[in-house]
Amino acid sequence: VHLLEQKVHQTVLEINLNAITHNLRQYQQQLDPGVKLMAMVKAFSYGSGSFEIANLLQFHKVDYLAVAYADEGVELRRAGISLPIMVMNAEESSFDVMVQHNLEPELYAFSIWDAFEQYLGAMGIRNYPVHIKLDTGMRRLGFEPADIGKLCDRLQQTLAFKVQSVFSHLAASDAAEHDGFTQAQAASFLQSAERLRQATGYDFIRHIANTSAIHRHRRLQFDMVRLGIGLYGVDGHPAMQQQLRNVTTLKTTISQLKHVKAGDSVGYSRKGVAVKDSVIATVRIGYADGYPRLLSNGNGKMWVNGHLVPVIGNVCMDMTMLDITGVPAAEGDEVIVFGEQLPVGELARWAQTIAYEILTGISQRVKRVYYEE
Numbered sequence: 433v434h435l436l437e438q439k440v441h442q443t444v445l446e447i448n449l450n451a452i453t454h455n456l457r458q459y460q461q462q463l464d465p466g467v468k469l470m471a472m473v474k475a476f477s478y479g480s481g482s483f484e485i486a487n488l489l490q491f492h493k494v495d496y497l498a499v500a501y502a503d504e505g506v507e508l509r510r511a512g513i514s515l516p517i518m519v520m521n522a523e524e525s526s527f528d529v530m531v532q533h534n535l536e537p538e539l540y541a542f543s544i545w546d547a548f549e550q551y552l553g554a555m556g557i558r559n560y561p562v563h564i565k566l567d568t569g570m571r572r573l574g575f576e577p578a579d580i581g582k583l584c585d586r587l588q589q590t591l592a593f594k595v596q597s598v599f600s601h602l603a604a605s606d607a608a609e610h611d612g613f614t615q616a617q618a619a620s621f622l623q624s625a626e627r628l629r630q631a632t633g634y635d636f637i638r639h640i641a642n643t644s645a646i647h648r649h650r651r652l653q654f655d656m657v658r659l660g661i662g663l664y665g666v667d668g669h670p671a672m673q674q675q676l677r678n679v680t681t682l683k684t685t686i687s688q689l690k691h692v693k694a695g696d697s698v699g700y701s702r703k704g705v706a707v708k709d710s711v712i713a714t715v716r717i718g719y720a721d722g723y724p725r726l727l728s729n730g731n732g733k734m735w736v737n738g739h740l741v742p743v744i745g746n747v748c749m750d751m752t753m754l755d756i757t758g759v760p761a762a763e764g765d766e767v768i769v770f771g772e773q774l775p776v777g778e779l780a781r782w783a784q785t786i787a788y789e790i791l792t793g794i795s796q797r798v799k800r801v802y803y804e805e
Contacts, residue, residue, distance in 0.1 A: 443684040443716050445798050446771075447480050449488055450805045451665060451677035456492060458675045459659050462647045468637065468656035470496035471663060474504060474520065478664045479722075479791040480680060481800045483511035490515050495656065502526035502535055509533040516596070518563050521573075527551045531560070536596055540565040540573040545586065552592040559594040566624050568600040568617040568640075580624045584631035597637035597656065598625045605652075606644035606668040614645070618652050647672055666777060666787045681771030682794065684717040686736075686763050687751065698753050699745025703729050706744075710757040713741075715767050718750040722793040723769065724783040727752075732782050735768035737761050 460469065471494045472478070477485035486497055486508050498518045499505045505517045506529050519530060522537030524547045530537055531552075539545050539562050552560050564583070567574030575583055587595070600621045604610035618640060625638050638654040643662035645652050648669060661667070665679040690712045698704035698712055706712075713736065719725045723732075728746040735741075736759055744755040754767070770776040770790070780787045 443721060443798055444682075444801050445479070445794055446681040446683065446801045446803065447484070448677070448679055448681075448805070449484075449802055451679040452480075452485065452488055452663060453492060454677045455663050455665055455679065456489070456494070456659070458672075459643075459646050459657075459662055462650070463657065464650065464653055466655075467653045468495035468639075470494070470498055470518070470639065470656055470658045472498050472658060472660035473508070474498060474500035475792045476504075476796075478661065478788065479794045480664060481802070482507055483513065484800070484802050486513045486515070487511070498658065502530050502537075505530070505535040506533050509535070516561075518597075522548070524548075524551075531555065531557065536561045536563060538563045538565050538573075539593075540567075540575065542575075542579070542582075542586075549590060549592045558591045560592060561596045562593045563597045563599060564595055564628065566598065566600040566621060568620040568624075569613060570601045570603045570617075572601070574600065577620060577624060580627050584627055587628065587631045595628070595632055595634075595636045597639060598628055599637075599639045599658075602640060602642055602645055602649075602652075605642055605649060611649075614649060614652075618649075644668055661788060661791075664791060666791075678772045678775070680776065680791065682717075682769040682798070683771070684715045684767050684769060686713045686761060686765050686767060687716055688714045689756075689761070689763055690714070697745075699728075700748065701746060704745025704753065706755075708757070710744075710755055711759075711761075712744060713754045713756045713761060713767075714751050715754060716750070717752055717769060718748045720749045721795045721798050722790070723747055723752060724785070724790070724793075726783045726785075727779075732779070733774070735771075735773045737765060740774070 471489045473486050476482050496516050500520050502519050517535050519535050519537045565574040605614050621640050637656050639656040641652045641657040643660050646657050665676045667673045692706045692710050694708045696706045717723050725747045730742045732743040733740045739759045741754045741756045745753050770779045776787045776790050780790045
């Protein structure tokens with residue numbers, strides 16, 4: 433069966449579910465007693481698959497899930513996920529499906545507040561669960577500190593909403609040089625959250641800590657933390673990274689081997705040139721699969737039969753050429769694009785980006801294969 437699968441899908445992203453569970457536990461062990469955990473499953477669970485990861489997290493009793501857009505939450509509901517789900521980018525066009533599938537929107541501005549309040553009023557719905565986003569320095573989405581007075585008044589006047597949580601996002605929780613800014617964000621957040629609590633007259637969940645803040649800023653865990661990239665095996669702190677297991681392995685195979693003479697060019701625009709008689713392996717992955725074109729011409733490398741070999745020439749849409757001179761290999765042999773032997777963070781560094789972009793950029797045409805050890 434494995435051989436037949438490989439014949440049909442020779443470029444696959446393998447996801448180790450045991451590693452997800454292991455990483456989840458590593459962060460859970462960092463939590464103070466009573467602190468809840470929200471898991472980020474937006475962007476197809478950072479490229480790892482939506483339902484499959486959410487189902488595992490539900491089994492291990494995380495408290496909340498978060499998605500970017502309502503359609504991601506709808507997909508999870510239709511697949512049988514019953515955990516509370518926060519939608520981080522609620523849109524007016526998605527109000528119907530959010531209410532239909534019991535998804536909880538993030539309210540970040542008075543415009544979306546007004547639109548959702550009017551919608552709920554027209555539907556005769558009261559006390560719908562919402563999450564209020566505060567901007568404490570990220571300068572992305574959220575109510576400003578100057579908005580808090582008006583927000584308190586609106587909370588006291590409305591019957592439409594029940595505040596489930598108030599939260600903010602840290603801009604640089606992984607960077608020691610910005611710890612002062614992080615603490616200033618937290619202080620602003622706590623002050624605003626307390627004013628909102630007094631306005632509502634009831635308690636709600638407060639959360640500001642993302643993956644790196646869970647262990648770097650333990651005093652900021654508050655009532656809940658949001659675990660994102662760490663769940664998928666990547667943490668910017670070396671000590672924490674050592675405790676995590678690799679989750680995803682991107683594999684492909686060799687389509688063809690070619691023997692080229694010194695001076696021959698390889699690939700589009702003749703960008704690759706063999707400096708000596710060489711063996712070139714063409715592998716079944718390209719930029720349409722999510723392998724960045726920036727990795728052309730030796731910037732990127734792949735793992736072939738125990739050897740790290742460079743890309744030669746430009747990365748193509750569906751194929752990439754490797755210089756495997758001196759490496760024993762045959763057509764059909766497996767090639768590791770990233771995984772245990774070649775961390776995704778290293779690939780990201782070569783591509784002048786971050787692991788998030790590499791993981792979320794793996795095309796949907798790349799088959800996901802889930803396994804447990």
